[in-house]
Amino acid sequence: MTWDPAPLSEVVTLFSQVRAPWWIAGGYAIELAVGHAFRAHDDIDVLLLRRDQAAVQEALPSWEWWAADPPGTLRPWRPGEILPPAVHDVWCRPGPSAPWRIQVMLDESADGEWFSRRNPGLRRPVAGLGRLSADGIPYLATEVQLFSKSGRPRPKDEQDFTAVLPVLDAAQRRWLADALGTAHPWHDRLIVIPGR
Template structure:
């Protein structure tokens, strides 16, 4: 994929897992790959690869990528270098990564927040991830991993990924929803319906999800 911001040659999940294998902070494969990994099959071409990280962990993850050319997207549609040691503003949620300044982009980091922006290993899962588009939608951050997660990688729960895709869905987002809606178990389907009722009570996916659950 090419754009005015440069060309993409995205990693695949195995390459991401190898790159981040020694990272001591949680991360999740997200985007369209999260949907395909949940389904257990490749459903379409992926022009990039998204990895979700939590803002309090950014500094350590940036250190892990110290040898890479890393840029913050802020404001959206623009890129600027993000050096090791710089704290990013809270409004930055998108980071592009490539091995060198002349290489294709390989990896996109999507940054989400916690309610109190503190990560305590002893918190027992009580701290909450918050949906950046509507702070009423939140859940324990330790529940972000979906059933496709393994010892090799964590995969973002499909209902959370679909919630992000629900905002102004593109053709590929509609395709992803169509592929995975029937594969959601009842608890994930209910969570997504309730989240959509908060963010957009008239969203067409609500009735489609209810129809899947109907006998």
């Protein structure tokens, strides 16, 4: 399946009218934290809370939306359909012959708190889930993004970790170390997170 990721500026424009909180995620979130581009991207990710999933259809009303049903099957997402908890990703494109342009990820929340679907005991207030770039672009908090990339890190995840580690403050490092210690106590990143 062909991807031609939408430019960051286009994604920000498309989602700027969404009333629900949303954040740039994935590799672009890391680059926003670092303050400059440092690698190529195969896609572009936007994170929304599952409760706000209808905002995808509102932001991209003339696009196609495809739910990624586990274990890796894409199917059309019907207008107004509530996606089941097992669906965490939605692939979006402007039309049937167009390449995929945006991937939307759905994360969990309850009572004003975000929680990890991989480890529901790992929580934080939704209000603290994102940051704003120097240009005012909302992006997923770096420590949360690094945690989500830590399960089975790929070479690009290692590159992201190395690039962004110097810009993490002590609180972000502590949160990441605690999260990794809880979910992945074997993780080798635990020994390289200074200032925790």
